[in-house]
Structure formats: C-alpha cells, structure tokens
Amino acid sequence: MNFTENDIRRITFETISELGPGATPDVVKEAVRKKVETSSIAPFEASKKDAVSGRVILTSFGLNKPGIVAAITTALGKANCDIQDLSQKIMGDFFTMIMIIDITSSQKDLKEIQEEMYKTAEPLNIKIYLQHEDVFRYMHRI
Amino acid sequence: MNYKFTEILETIRMTEIEHFDIRTVTLGISLRDCHDRSIEVTKQKIYDKIVRYGREHVKNAKEVEAQYGISIANKRVSVTPISIPFDAFKMEDFIEIAKTLDKAAEEIGIDYIAGFSALVQKGMTNGERELIKAIPYALSQTKRVCSSVNIGSTKAGINMDAVNMMAESIKLTAELTKDKDSIGCAKLVVFANAVEDNPFVAGAFHGVTEPEIVLNVGISGPGVVLEAIKEAGNVDLQQLAEVIKKTIFKITRAGELIGRKVAEKNGVPFGIVDISLAPTPAEGDSIADILKAMGVEDVGAPGTTAALAMLNDSVKKAGLMASSSVGGMSGAFIPVSEDMGMIRAVQAGNLSLEKLEAMTAVCSVGLDMIAIPGDTATSTIAGIIADEAAIGIINDKTTAVRIIPAYGKKVGDMVDYGGLLGLAPIMEVRTISSKGFVGRGGRIPAPMRSLTN
Incomplete structure (x- = not known):
C-alpha cells in the first residue's frame, strides 16, 4: 500500500495533537518522517510514480x-x-x-x-x- | 494462457501493420462563461480557459498511446460554437477571437481547434451573420482554426439564405488562401443536422447541451476492415457483414478503452466514441479499397452505393454492441483527397460528383474534401450545398459539404496539401445554372416525418 496525500495529512494531524504545545514545524516534520519510515509501507514517493502497473x-x-x-x-x-x-x-x-x-x-x-x-x-x-x-x-x- | 496466440497476434497485426489507430482524442471545452463586454477581456478569458484545460492534453494522450501500444493520430480541441457566447461582437472581433483560438491551440501543442461555428438552420442572429462574414478572414489569417456552419435540419428545413452566404464564404476563403491551393476551404464545413459531440475536426464543435468539459474519441480502422474482408475470401453478403461487424466490434472496444483512459488522465468526463471509418492518404487505409474488396471493380461502378450502405450499417451495428457510448457521426467517411483509392477512381474517370452525392445518402457524412474548378459559380456551389442538405434533412441524418473551389485551377489539375489532408484532383462540375432556384432565398420548409416513401 502506498501513502496518499490524505494519509500524510492524517498522520500530520495526529502528530500535532500528540506533541501538543511543542509542535513547531520542524519537530512535526521530523516526527512525521519517522512515522512514515518506520511503518514498513512504501514511502510517499512511490505513489507519485505513474499508476501504470499490473x-x-x-x-x-x-x-x-x-x-x-x-x-x-x-x-x-x-x-x-x-x-x-x-x-x-x-x-x-x-x-x-x-x-x-x-x-x-x-x-x-x-x-x-x-x-x-x-x-x-x-x-x-x-x-x-x-x-x-x-x-x-x-x-x-x- | 488467458489469451490465445492468435488473438494477441491479431491485435499486434491491427496496430502495427493495418493502420488501426485512434484517429482523434478531442477535448470539448465550453466557452459559454468567457463572454465580457470588452473584446480584450473576452480574448484573455478564452485563451486562459483553453490553456488551463488543454495544457496536459497532448502529454496525457501520448502516455496512453505508449501504455496500450495503439497510436493516437490527432489530439485536438473543440469549443462552443463561437457565435453563441459572443453574439454581441462584430466581424472584426470575431477575427480577433479566431486568432486567439489559434494562439491557444499553438500553446497547448495541437494542430487543429474547431468550433468557429454557427447554427443557423432556422434563422440568423446579428452575431451569427457577423461570424459568417468573418469566416474567410479568420481561416486565411489563422493556421489551426476550423469552422463549421449548420444550415439545415430535419426539424427546421434548409435556410437558403444561409446556404447562399456560405457559398460566398467558400469562394472568398478559396481566394484569400489561393497561395496555398485554397487550403482555407479544407477547414470549412457546411452541415445539415450537425451533431454536437462530433470529435472529428474540421466539423467538430462543443454543443450547447454538452457539459463544461468532455473528452470524445474518434476511432479509425479502414485498413483493418480491408484485411478482414480480403481474408474472408469469397463468402456471401451475410457472412461478409458478419466479418465486418466482428472487426469493428474489436476496434470500438479498444477505442473506448483508450478514450476512457485519456479522459481519466485529464481528469475530465468521458463523452462518446465515434466509430467512423475515416481513411487517410496512407496506402491501404482506404474506404475505396474496402468497397473494391467487397467486389465492385472501382468506386463509382453500379453497386457501389449498395456496398457502402452495407458497410456503413455493419459499422453502426457492431459499434453499438461494443460500446454504450457511441455518438458523433459513426459511419464511413468518403473524403476524396484523404483516400488514395478515391483519388485514383476520380483520376480514372470512374467516380463523378453525382455518384459521390448518391453515396452520401447512405454513409456518414457528405461531399468531403472535393476540389472543383476555381471558376465554379457561387450559385452552383450553393446548389451543391442545398442538394446535400436535402439528402440530410429528408433522411434524418448528418450531411456535410467541404468543397474546395481551388482558385485558378481547372479540371484535371491537382491540389496537394500534404499530410492528412492529402491531395485532390479537380473534379468536373456541371455548368448548367442553379441560380434561379437558390437565388429565391428564404427557407425550404421542414420535411414531413410520415408517408416516407
């Protein structure tokens, strides 16, 4: 499964609410990247690839x-x-x-x-x- | 394996050897929201809208082409008949609008943009009159703009005043583009019963009942049908109809697939697939060759009309079974200059204008890409248009005239446009006069729809 823009947005919002007042742009960015990388699914770039497959x-x-x-x-x-x-x-x-x-x-x-x-x-x-x-x-x- | 060896090879043969291609993917764009009191603002709005919707059109089509291995010959755009949203403008403004369309087409990388059009089958508004007057200048001052005017319909009859105006327009266009063998006339179509979702340029326009934006596709495979008929050999006509239908079924399915994919990539709704058999000047990609393979010695021989009728009908039947989105013209096109077989038949003296006219009664369009002497009288051209329109409105079908009175040329000369427009021998036109009839003006009343004997 690939990340869609919506997935990224959802993860970002979750991260912001977890971090609470400490959520500066840099911190959020870093945290989101970590979550994406650790979650054993393909990185976001993959879904940018042309959808021609099969x-x-x-x-x-x-x-x-x-x-x-x-x-x-x-x-x-x-x-x-x-x-x-x-x-x-x-x-x-x-x-x-x-x-x-x-x-x-x-x-x-x-x-x-x-x-x-x-x-x-x-x-x-x-x-x-x-x-x-x-x-x-x-x-x-x- | 899910597919048989022969099936896969058949597809490859169609696309690689027999010229099966998607003739056009045409993006229909509504310009109804582009009007402004200022012509400058209007022009900007038109340009912006076409470029906004059309920017990726060519790129997307090319990607789909590669993905399925079926070539898409033309990527084009049609727009709302220009006379409708811009009715308040004058002739000079319409010429400016044509130049704007030309510029937008160039920007998005397409060869033709169609819809410099008016629908005047019942009568004319002031704006429509101005647009028709602008046509010769618009076509001679632009490269990519195509124009069409609908002068008759089964519901309204034939507007003879408009027919006369169009005959004059055609003559003037021929004169203004005399340096290039009167090429302007190749971009000007006079219709009866024009359809609103036709993807085939030059006659395409984005009808007023169409959505904001839509993608229509026109398929083409005379070469495929020709090979199938040759392969069938000496079978009776029912079996031959079966062979044609099977072939058309397959190419319609492929056409719809391609159309849907291009529409999907563009993010616009898919409209229709037009299952017309449209020839090109390429050898073997010819309707005339199909008719000959069906058994007539040459196009023009008695029996030609019957053969064409059967071909046209089989195309429609198979197309309707293959797709639920059939629209546009959907039949066989018989242009002269774009079909090597037709050209040869004219040169051999086997095919006359009168026989072509008879053939148009049973096929999809009309007198298409026919070159006639430059000194043909305007009233004679009006007579030809009126005859063709009469065939259309009485038979409840689309007919069109795209005729080129090639400036300074005589019977036996040739005009050569190169590319898809091809080359045309100048055909003989009867010189007995039509003036007394067409000169009466007014409107031929709408025909009756019962007692149709």
Missing part, C-alpha cells in the same frame, strides 16, 4: 537465433518483472513468443520497461511490443 503482454518476434529468450528474460529479471505465463512457437524460420508479465513489483514503470525492451530487441534484430493487458481484454473478451 499485467502487461509482451510479444516478440523475428528471425530465430540462439539467445533470444535468454536476453529477454534477463532484462525482465533485472527490472524485477514477474513472468506469469509464457507461450512460444517457431513458425518456419520465425520465432514468436508471448509472455504475460506482472510489473507491479518492478522499480520501473511501463514506459521505462518498454524502453529497456526496445534496447534488448535491437541487437537481436527482433521486434518486442509491450502493451497493457487491458487492450487485449477489451478487444477479445466481452
């Missing part, structure tokens, strides 16, 4: 050659993306792979992961597309 579909295709799957999965692993499903086919000389990945726990947002994957695709001379799952759900499921 499941993403990665499609890759191109001429088959060794090392494609390795390169893609390595890059995903580095970005802390969870591969939830994977399907792969060779059609003639062509390699096609579709993955469902969960990027919720990644430190990167979708845009950064997309850029990362484009970088991975280039030297392999393959195409990689990352699209949010919703677009497939909307188009193919009623």
Whole structure:
C-alpha cells in the first residue's frame, strides 16, 4: 500500500495533537518522517510514480537465433518483472513468443520497461511490443 | 494462457501493420462563461480557459498511446460554437477571437481547434451573420482554426439564405488562401443536422447541451476492415457483414478503452466514441479499397452505393454492441483527397460528383474534401450545398459539404496539401445554372416525418 496525500495529512494531524504545545514545524516534520519510515509501507514517493502497473503482454518476434529468450528474460529479471505465463512457437524460420508479465513489483514503470525492451530487441534484430493487458481484454473478451 | 496466440497476434497485426489507430482524442471545452463586454477581456478569458484545460492534453494522450501500444493520430480541441457566447461582437472581433483560438491551440501543442461555428438552420442572429462574414478572414489569417456552419435540419428545413452566404464564404476563403491551393476551404464545413459531440475536426464543435468539459474519441480502422474482408475470401453478403461487424466490434472496444483512459488522465468526463471509418492518404487505409474488396471493380461502378450502405450499417451495428457510448457521426467517411483509392477512381474517370452525392445518402457524412474548378459559380456551389442538405434533412441524418473551389485551377489539375489532408484532383462540375432556384432565398420548409416513401 502506498501513502496518499490524505494519509500524510492524517498522520500530520495526529502528530500535532500528540506533541501538543511543542509542535513547531520542524519537530512535526521530523516526527512525521519517522512515522512514515518506520511503518514498513512504501514511502510517499512511490505513489507519485505513474499508476501504470499490473499485467502487461509482451510479444516478440523475428528471425530465430540462439539467445533470444535468454536476453529477454534477463532484462525482465533485472527490472524485477514477474513472468506469469509464457507461450512460444517457431513458425518456419520465425520465432514468436508471448509472455504475460506482472510489473507491479518492478522499480520501473511501463514506459521505462518498454524502453529497456526496445534496447534488448535491437541487437537481436527482433521486434518486442509491450502493451497493457487491458487492450487485449477489451478487444477479445466481452 | 488467458489469451490465445492468435488473438494477441491479431491485435499486434491491427496496430502495427493495418493502420488501426485512434484517429482523434478531442477535448470539448465550453466557452459559454468567457463572454465580457470588452473584446480584450473576452480574448484573455478564452485563451486562459483553453490553456488551463488543454495544457496536459497532448502529454496525457501520448502516455496512453505508449501504455496500450495503439497510436493516437490527432489530439485536438473543440469549443462552443463561437457565435453563441459572443453574439454581441462584430466581424472584426470575431477575427480577433479566431486568432486567439489559434494562439491557444499553438500553446497547448495541437494542430487543429474547431468550433468557429454557427447554427443557423432556422434563422440568423446579428452575431451569427457577423461570424459568417468573418469566416474567410479568420481561416486565411489563422493556421489551426476550423469552422463549421449548420444550415439545415430535419426539424427546421434548409435556410437558403444561409446556404447562399456560405457559398460566398467558400469562394472568398478559396481566394484569400489561393497561395496555398485554397487550403482555407479544407477547414470549412457546411452541415445539415450537425451533431454536437462530433470529435472529428474540421466539423467538430462543443454543443450547447454538452457539459463544461468532455473528452470524445474518434476511432479509425479502414485498413483493418480491408484485411478482414480480403481474408474472408469469397463468402456471401451475410457472412461478409458478419466479418465486418466482428472487426469493428474489436476496434470500438479498444477505442473506448483508450478514450476512457485519456479522459481519466485529464481528469475530465468521458463523452462518446465515434466509430467512423475515416481513411487517410496512407496506402491501404482506404474506404475505396474496402468497397473494391467487397467486389465492385472501382468506386463509382453500379453497386457501389449498395456496398457502402452495407458497410456503413455493419459499422453502426457492431459499434453499438461494443460500446454504450457511441455518438458523433459513426459511419464511413468518403473524403476524396484523404483516400488514395478515391483519388485514383476520380483520376480514372470512374467516380463523378453525382455518384459521390448518391453515396452520401447512405454513409456518414457528405461531399468531403472535393476540389472543383476555381471558376465554379457561387450559385452552383450553393446548389451543391442545398442538394446535400436535402439528402440530410429528408433522411434524418448528418450531411456535410467541404468543397474546395481551388482558385485558378481547372479540371484535371491537382491540389496537394500534404499530410492528412492529402491531395485532390479537380473534379468536373456541371455548368448548367442553379441560380434561379437558390437565388429565391428564404427557407425550404421542414420535411414531413410520415408517408416516407
């Protein structure tokens, strides 16, 4: 769970009433920061990150050659993306792979992961597309 | 896996190869609270409001584009028909307002802003008359402003005085923008039964019954439909209708998703998805090619109107099933200059103005982006507008005329605007006169709604 502005405001008011007359701006600021840091939930900055998260579909295709799957999965692993499903086919000389990945726990947002994957695709001379799952759900499921 | 291999590849094929894109996300902004007795204050209010609501529009749309891997071709803004809140102003003031709109559009990074409009199907206020007089100057002195005037409706009939004024406006606009192949006329639409939530520029405006702000989306996928029809092969017409509907269903769903997400990011309510099939000059992104794939040798062959009617109807049926927010035009567009297949049909002599007019009776808009000789008589242009409006009001549908009497050009010449506006061969117009009829002025009474045989 991430802190919202409302959470911060609530914590601030609680701190002020706890401190009573000793509540100068600096003291309150310090106390609030401590509370946020110690409360084992993600810091406020995390919620400022673009809310794009959840499941993403990665499609890759191109001429088959060794090392494609390795390169893609390595890059995903580095970005802390969870591969939830994977399907792969060779059609003639062509390699096609579709993955469902969960990027919720990644430190990167979708845009950064997309850029990362484009970088991975280039030297392999393959195409990689990352699209949010919703677009497939909307188009193919009623 | 939740999705089949083929489903995922189908989506990728649509977006990457077959030109499926979201044609426009259009932010509708009400300017009804921007009036002031001083024109300077009014201009400031208009500018501030558009910039305030529109500042993040392009950025937000681009983010959604990346997220879903579906490109959004145009990010645009429509505003309240300018004649309504600013009725008290004079022609010079309206030109100033157009320049303000242009400046605001530039500031927020959009290519077109639409709504320099008036609704005069029944009659005209003084302000509306002033605005119509201002149109040629506004369009020639700005780059991004688009204008539309509604001159007829099923409930009111056709205002022939307004038709004549618009014909003059079109001629003057062509002359004032003669340096650029009369491009001003490409930004000027004459409507009958105009819709208030149309996201497609140049004819877009933010109707008076619309909310403070709204986001409408127009989708486009002629290339996708074309490929689906080709793939279906030699099937009968019912099966073909089925193929078209299935395809449209999918792209409408995607369109609605994108529209809702952009609206969400902008923090504004989502309005409608317009499921029109709008072509672009890109190869394969053509309505004419669809009609040819359906079986006519070229656009203009007998059977073309029937094929187009079926296409248009299938688009609507599938769109209505796919989304509960269908609105705008929602049909097939048949502009000439924006569709390579149409251009070729005109050049080959297969498609005439008269056949195009017949086709507009069964599709979504009207005589769109048609270039005609620069010396075409004003009364003839008025006659063309009146004919098109008559098709609209009798059939209870929207029709429009966006016609370009290209200054100094003759039949066989070309005008080339580049980009989405494309290029158009000058089409032949009959020179027998309409003057005696349109010159009578007044109003064609509203048509009856029963005994419709």
